[in-house]
Amino acid sequence: MVQHKKLVCIVEDKADLREGMNLMIEMSKEYELGGSYGNAEEALLEIPRIKPQVVLMDINLPGASGIACVNALKNQFPQMLFLMCTAYEDTDKIFDSLKAGASGYILKTEGPQKIVEALDDMLAGGSPMSSSIARKVVASFTKMGKDNALVETLSDREKMVLDQLAKGLIGKEVADVLDI
Known part of the structure; x- marks a missing residue:
């Protein structure tokens, strides 16, 4: 039986981080990179065409925020899962992300293995969060x-x-x- 990889898109404005995330997804056995974008506007044009199962989303993007992007995409594709992957730990951004439709919230400092584990958890029905975020x-x-x-x-x-x-x-x- 052939196991299909889950399609993932990445929205991250910092090119070096985006490339690292791309590599992390490409190296995994479970996931396939569907697209990688440096801003919300590009993501809003391409993600509806690609229809990934999961989107890794930064918050602080040039132009529209990652939170606004999640909100717009979640309205179009309620089944799509969003994992916020960001440096922000303030309560307002956490709750705004969750209200917009994010299923998880992980800090970039967690590292690639934790991010892949968070994707696994989310696809299994969980809502992964970094420990410090869960505490907040x-x-x-x-x-x-x-x-x-x-x-x-x-x-x-x-x-x-x-x-x-x-x-x-x-x-x-x-x-x-x-x-x-």
């Missing part, structure tokens, strides 16, 4: 839990006011709606 995600959910605990200390009336504010009403409008 867990910390964010822990903080959200504490914030939700604060909401639970509010009275029903205070929750109603908050609900109206969340809908975009301002002070006087809230007072009118709630007869305050």
